[in-house]
Amino acid sequence: MAAAAPPKPAKRSPGRPRDKSREKAILQQTLAILGEVGFVGLTVDAVAARAKASKATIYRRWSTKEELAIAAFDLLPELELDETGNLEDDIVGYIAQYGGVLRTTPLRSVLPSLVAEAMHNRDLSDKLHQTVARRRRPGVRLIEHAVERGELPAGTDAEQAHELFIGPMLNRSFFDHERFSIDDFRTMARVVIAGLRAIKPSTGAG
Amino acid sequence: MAAAAPPKPAKRSPGRPRDKSREKAILQQTLAILGEVGFVGLTVDAVAARAKASKATIYRRWSTKEELAIAAFDLLPELELDETGNLEDDIVGYIAQYGGVLRTTPLRSVLPSLVAEAMHNRDLSDKLHQTVARRRRPGVRLIEHAVERGELPAGTDAEQAHELFIGPMLNRSFFDHERFSIDDFRTMARVVIAGLRAIKPSTGAG
Amino acid sequence: MAAAAPPKPAKRSPGRPRDKSREKAILQQTLAILGEVGFVGLTVDAVAARAKASKATIYRRWSTKEELAIAAFDLLPELELDETGNLEDDIVGYIAQYGGVLRTTPLRSVLPSLVAEAMHNRDLSDKLHQTVARRRRPGVRLIEHAVERGELPAGTDAEQAHELFIGPMLNRSFFDHERFSIDDFRTMARVVIAGLRAIKPSTGAG
Amino acid sequence: MAAAAPPKPAKRSPGRPRDKSREKAILQQTLAILGEVGFVGLTVDAVAARAKASKATIYRRWSTKEELAIAAFDLLPELELDETGNLEDDIVGYIAQYGGVLRTTPLRSVLPSLVAEAMHNRDLSDKLHQTVARRRRPGVRLIEHAVERGELPAGTDAEQAHELFIGPMLNRSFFDHERFSIDDFRTMARVVIAGLRAIKPSTGAG
C-alpha cells in the first residue's frame, strides 16, 4: 500500500482521462444526422443514442448544439486544389469543388442555421468565422499565385477578389439552389478576372 | 386577350369573415419581436400574447413560425432608389440601402434561419425565393437601365450581373459582418463594371 | 293605420321565434354522442356539426355543456311500473328497470360527471337533484302503496326506505358494475323489507 | 409451498433513479389543488408549478390526470375504527367517519369524476375498484366481527350487508348532499340490522 511516487512530472489532472474514441463517434454521428435531417432536425439525444454516448459526455466537450455542429465539420476533408496555371480554370475548379461539398454534405443546410445563431452569439460567430476562413484559404491562395504569376496586377487584394468569386456562388446556394450552374460561374469568373485586370489597384486616377 | 373583367359579385363564403386587423397586429408584433430577439428567440406564444391574439388565430393563417416570419417581411417597405445616371453610384446606393435594411431590421438574422428551413421545405423555399426576388427587382432594374443608356454592353445578362454585385455583400453580411464596408463595395463594384464592359456577352462573336 | 288592439294579450316577443325543431335535433344528437363517447368525450362542436346547428343556437338555449347534457335526459322515457301487489317483486322490477336504463343509455356514464360538476355549481346541483327526484318518483310511490296496503307499517318513511333499496344498486353501478346482479338486489330487498317490518317507525322504545 | 424468499440483490436498472421526493411533492400538491378547486379545476400545469416539477416528470409516472388523482388518494389515511362491540354504534361510527372524509377531503368531488372516466377506461376502472375496496375493508370487517360475536346470523354475506349500509350514504353524498344526516343513517342502519337478523341466510333451510 505504501507506493513510491513515480518519477513522472504528472502534468496530468487526476481521474480517468477522456476517451478520444468517443469524440470521433460523436462527431461522425452528428455529421450523419445533419445529412439526414439538417440542423433543425438534429437533436443531441439522437446523437447520444446513435453514438452510444451519454449526453454528459457530449456536453463535457461542446457546450451547445451549435458548437457540436461546427466541430463536426472539422471532419470534412479540406479542399485540395491542383492548379493548372490558368486562373479562370483554377477558380472554376475551386468553385466546383466548394459547391460540390455544399451539395453533397450537410454543410449547405447547416451553414445558414449557424449563421443565424451566430448573429446573437459572439463566441459562435468567431468560431464560425475562423472555420469558414480556414476552408477558404486554398481559394485565396489561387489568387495570390495568379498575382505572383503576373496573371493579375500586383497589389491586387486577394481576399477581396476572392469575395467576388465566392459571393455569387453563395447567393445561388442560399437563394436559388436549383439554378446552381458551373457554366454560369465560369462566365462570372471571366467577368471578374477581366475587371481585376482592367482596374489598377489602389492607385489614384484608376 | 384584352378581356373586360366581369363585375364579379365575389360570392362570399359563409360564416364570420377573418378580421383583417388581427393579421396586421400579429405581423407587426412578429416583426417587433424578431427585431428584439431574432428568429430563434421568436415564439408563437409571445406573438399571441403581444398581439392579444389566440394561437389558433395565428395558426389559422400561417401554419409555421417560418411562414409567419416571411409574411411579416411583407410589411417592410420596398427599396426606393433614385438613379443618378451613373451605374457605379447607383449600385453603391443600392447596396448601401439593401445593407442598411439588413442592419437595421431583423432581416439579417432571420434570413439565414429561413434559408436553413427552406432546405427541407419546398413550399417555404418557393415563397422565400419569390420574396427575395421581388425585393431585388429594383437592383436588377438599375442594371437594365445602364444597358439601355449604353453604360453596359447590349446583351448583358442583368440578373447575372446583379449577382456579381450582391454576392459579396451577402458574404460580408453573413460571414464577416463586422467588416461590412461601403468603401469596399464601391471598389468591388468598380471591378465588376469594368469586367462587364471588357467582356462581350457570349451571344456575339464569342 | 289606426289599428284596434287585438284582444290577444300579445305575450310574444318581437323578432323571429325560435325553431322548436332545432331543440329536438340538438338534444337527440347530444344523447347519441353521449352514448358513443360519454360526457367527457362530448363536445359542443360535435353536437353542432351533427345536428346541423350553430353553436350560437345551442348556447342560446343551454348555457353550458352540463345543462345541455341534463336537458338531453328529458328525452329518456319515464319509468313505467306495473305493480303486482307484492312489494318485493315490485321493488325488484323497479330496480331492474332503473338499472336497465343505466346500462342501456348514456345515463350511467354521464351521471357521475354531472354529480362531479354539481359539487361546485349550485344551479346544476339543483337541476340535477330535481331531475333525479322526478325519475325516482315511481319508485317512492311503490313504497307508499305498500304502506297503504299494509305491507309495510304505517308511518314508514317512504323516501328513506327508497334510499335503502336504491343505494346498493347505485353502489354497484358506480363502483362494481361488472357484478350488477338482479339476484343480489332481490336478496337485499328482502332484507330491507324485513327490517322495515320489524322496526316500528318513530316510536319510543323501538 | 412454504418457500423461503431468496435474498435477492434486486439488480438495479442503470441510470439515475427516480427521485422519490418528487413523487411525494407532486401528490401532495395534487391533493391540495383538488381540495381547492376540485377535479375539474385540477390542471397538470398547476400541479407542476406548485410542486416545482416539470410536466415531463409527472407524465413519466402517471399518464393521465385521472391516474394522478387516484394516486393522490393513497396519501389519505386509512379509516381507523375502534369497535364498541355494538354493531349499530360501530356502523354509525364507520359511516360518520367515511362521510367525514367525503366532506372534508376532495374525495367527494373527485370520486364521481373518476367513476365517470372509469366507464370508458378499463385500467382506471380496475385501479379505482381496488382503491375503493381497500378503503372499505374496515367497514366490512365490522360486520364480520358482528357475525363472529353472534350479533348477526352465521352465514351472513358481509360484503352484501356492507352495501346496504354504505349505499344510502353514497346516494345522499352524490345526489342530496345537503341532507347528509347521521341521524338518518342511524335509523337506516337499525332497519338493515333488523332485516339481517330476521332473514336466515339462504344457505340454511331456505
Place this chain on the structure above:
DNA sequence: TCGTAAGCGAGACGGTACGTCGAGTCTTGCT
C-alpha cells in the same frame, strides 16, 4: 311593403389546458 328585431348556420375569435419534445444539467453505479 317595409322596417325592425330576433333566429339561424357558419365559422372566426380570445383563452386555457393538453400531452409531447428538446436543451442543458444532475445523479446513479461502474471503470
Place this chain on the structure above:
DNA sequence: AGCAAGACTCGACGTACCGTCTCGCTTACGA
C-alpha cells in the same frame, strides 16, 4: 475524474375545446 443511462427543470410546441362574437340570410310582426 470519465463513462452510459436516464431522471430532472424549463419552456415552447401545435392541437383542441369552451363560450362569445360577427357575418349574411331568413322569418315573423307591426306600422
